[in-house]
Amino acid sequence: MELLNALEWRYASKKMNGQQVPEEKVERILEAIRLAPSSMGLQPYTVLVITDPEVKKQILPIAHNQQQIVDSSHLLVFAAWDKITPEHVDDYVNLTASTRNITVESLEEFKKILVSISQRPQQENHEWAARQSYIAFATAIAAAAEERVDATPMEGFNNAALDKLLGLEERGLKSITLLPLGYRDAENDWLAKFPKVRRQKENLFIIN
Amino acid sequence: MELLNALEWRYASKKMNGQQVPEEKVERILEAIRLAPSSMGLQPYTVLVITDPEVKKQILPIAHNQQQIVDSSHLLVFAAWDKITPEHVDDYVNLTASTRNITVESLEEFKKILVSISQRPQQENHEWAARQSYIAFATAIAAAAEERVDATPMEGFNNAALDKLLGLEERGLKSITLLPLGYRDAENDWLAKFPKVRRQKENLFIIN
Numbered sequence: 001m002e003l004l005n006a007l008e009w010r011y012a013s014k015k016m017n018g019q020q021v022p023e024e025k026v027e028r029i030l031e032a033i034r035l036a037p038s039s040m041g042l043q044p045y046t047v048l049v050i051t052d053p054e055v056k057k058q059i060l061p062i063a064h065n066q067q068q069i070v071d072s073s074h075l076l077v078f079a080a081w082d083k084i085t086p087e088h089v090d091d092y093v094n095l096t097a098s099t100r101n102i103t104v105e106s107l108e109e110f111k112k113i114l115v116s117i118s119q120r121p122q123q124e125n126h127e128w129a130a131r132q133s134y135i136a137f138a139t140a141i142a143a144a145a146e147e148r149v150d151a152t153p154m155e156g157f158n159n160a161a162l163d164k165l166l167g168l169e170e171r172g173l174k175s176i177t178l179l180p181l182g183y184r185d186a187e188n189d190w191l192a193k194f195p196k197v198r199r200q201k202e203n204l205f206i207i208n
Numbered sequence: 209m210e211l212l213n214a215l216e217w218r219y220a221s222k223k224m225n226g227q228q229v230p231e232e233k234v235e236r237i238l239e240a241i242r243l244a245p246s247s248m249g250l251q252p253y254t255v256l257v258i259t260d261p262e263v264k265k266q267i268l269p270i271a272h273n274q275q276q277i278v279d280s281s282h283l284l285v286f287a288a289w290d291k292i293t294p295e296h297v298d299d300y301v302n303l304t305a306s307t308r309n310i311t312v313e314s315l316e317e318f319k320k321i322l323v324s325i326s327q328r329p330q331q332e333n334h335e336w337a338a339r340q341s342y343i344a345f346a347t348a349i350a351a352a353a354e355e356r357v358d359a360t361p362m363e364g365f366n367n368a369a370l371d372k373l374l375g376l377e378e379r380g381l382k383s384i385t386l387l388p389l390g391y392r393d394a395e396n397d398w399l400a401k402f403p404k405v406r407r408q409k410e411n412l413f414i415i416n
Contacts, residue, residue, distance in 0.1 A: 001236050001354045002210035007243035007347070028209050030413060034406055035215035037349060039363050041405050048414045055416060092405075099405045127335070131342050135361075138346035139215070141245060146209045153343075155247050197249050197300075197307045198242055205238060206256045208263060 006145035011196060013150040016071035017185035025147045026074055029181065032143035036136040040114065042092055044084065044129035045136060046173055048077040048166060058165055063157035063178060072152075072180030077166065078137050079173035080129035084118035126174065133176045140179055154178040214353035219404060221358040223397035224279035224390035233355045234282055237389065240351035244344040248322065250300055252292065252337035253344060254381055256285040256374060266373055271365035271386060280360075280388030285374065286345050287381035288337035292326035334382065341384045348387055362386040 026049075033047055050056060056070045063069050081088065093111045097104045104111075118125070137153065144151035155177055162168070162175045186192040198204075234257075241255055258264060264278045271277050289296065301319045305312045312319075326333070345361065352359040363385055370376070370383045394400040406412075 001240070001351060003240055003347075003351050003354050004236060004243070007240060010245075012245065028212060030409065032209070032211055032215060034409060034412055035212070035404070036346070037218075037220065037361055039361075043407055043412065046414060047412060048416060050416045052416055095407065096405045100402050131339060134339050134342035135346040135349070138244070138343040139211075139350060141343075142347060142350050143209060143211050146211050153245055153247075194308050196243070197304045199251055199303065201238065201242060204242055204251065204255060206254060208256060208258045208260055 002146055003142055006142065006148075008196070009148065010141070010145035010151070011191060012152045013068060013182070013184040013189055014152070014191045015185040015189035016068045016150060016152075016180065016182035018071050019073065019183040021073040021149050021181050021183070025149055026181065028147060029140055029143045029149065033136050033140050036139035038132040038135060039128070040117070041096075042084075042088070042114070042132070043136075044081040044088070045133040045176075046079050046171070047136065048079065050075040050077065055165075059162065062161045062165065063154060066152075066154065068152045068154075068180040068182065069178070071185075072182040074181045076140060076179040076181065077162070077175055078133045078177045078179070079163075079168050079175045080126060080133045082126050082169075082172050082174050083122045084125045084129070085172070086115075086118065089114045089118050130174075130176045137177050137179065144179075144181055149181050150184045152180050154180070210354055211350055214350065214356075216404070217356065218349070218353035218359070219399060220360045221276060221390070221392040221397055222360070222399045223393040224276050224358060224360075224388065225393035226279050227281065227391040229281040229357050229389050229391070233357055234389065236355060237348055237351045237357065241344050241348050244347035246340040246343060247336070248325070249304075250292075250296070250322070250340070251344075252289040252296070253341040253384075254287050254379070255344065256287065258283040258285065267365075267370065270369045270373065271362060274360075274362065276360045276362075276388040276390065277386070279393075280390040282389045284348060284387040284389065285370070285383055286341045286385045286387070287371075287376050287383045288334060288341045290334050290377075290380050290382050291330045292333045292337070293380070294323075294326065297322045297326050338382075338384045345385050345387065352387075352389055357389050358392045360388050362388070
């Protein structure tokens with residue numbers, strides 16, 4: 001399994017070297033994100049791909065000055081829908097019908113389930129969307145590792161400030177996680193020399 | 209990238225055929241879960257691996273009678289810590305020190321951060337732990353696909369009833385997701401014949 005080698009190789013780089021990630025590698029990482037599963041297949045998130053150095057510079061203080069923001073090649077921002085709207089439901093039902101080459105009418109029962117989900121409290125649906133975005137986020141981390149591209153998962157930043165800077169609220173989105181993509185500066189990265197810390201199998205699993 | 213082929217191959221099987229997944233494949237999927245990243249590296253979750261047919265039968269009605277529960281080979285239950293305790297922090301600091309062959313005293317600053325995280329409101333920490341468990345969950349889905357093992361991600365079940373059945377509360381855990389592992393019964397699985405429904409790149413990403 002290539003994934004196991006990739007997971008052994010990866011770590012959360014604390015110092016990147018500024019080298020660019022080739023576009024074909026980025027494309028494959030984005031395609032993995034696109035293919036990632038989500039509950040009901042709804043993909044209730046958008047992923048921003050930021051390469052503009054000026055935008056990265058503005059994000060830096062919003063993300064506790066973690067230098068990988070500016071030393072990365074591409075900065076991915078995973079942003080979840082703040083609510084599930086009737087338009088989201090219609091778009092998804094239409095996409096399902098056209099992909100499967102069936103009628104929208106034949107998806108009536110499926111649509112009813114989606115409508116009832118969309119009517120749950122907004123905060124519950126946003127949290128659900130955020131969890132789905134973690135599946136895409138984790139898939140991106142795995143994909144980057146298989147491409148031997150470093151990626152540093154980040155949760156610690158000022159979400160409201162980032163949403164404002166990137167105009168996410170107007171798009172019905174809230175930022176959840178960041179994933180700078182780039183290359184480790186192994187000599188100057190204090191974490192690069194340490195072995196991975198993971199619980200032993202007997203402490204992580206209950207085998208029944 | 210092997211992961212892209214695997215993601216193209218996979219789907220959420222609606223009908224499994226009861227065939228057993230070889231232990232060496234299960235071991236590699238569990239190892240991928242063990243290597244999955246988490247915030248601060250804390251791995252605030254436990255994964256139960258259920259093969260006992262009697263236990264699966266008891267879970268079936270708790271999970272809306274989704275037949276993959278009983279037709280799977282191994283049923284994974286991802287359960288997140290209900291709170292972050294001082295013992296969790298001490299165990300993790302000790303594990304980090306022993307893995308890196310450094311003293312616990314040299315991790316004083318790291319420990320302070322973990323303690324301050326552990327002191328956030330319990331519900332906030334549980335939700336954070338649940339999000340981390342989604343990274344492990346997504347890594348398991350990717351790993352299973354690379355092994356050409358079918359896996360059906362499930363969120364829809366009675367969490368409280370499952371927690372009670374499996375004695376999770378006493379272990380400080382709450383069930384978050386289920387992942388039956390097995391093999392698709394392609395002839396009798398209505399979903400097997402449909403193409404994957406995913407938004408097009410231009411609708412999922414904002415490239416800046």
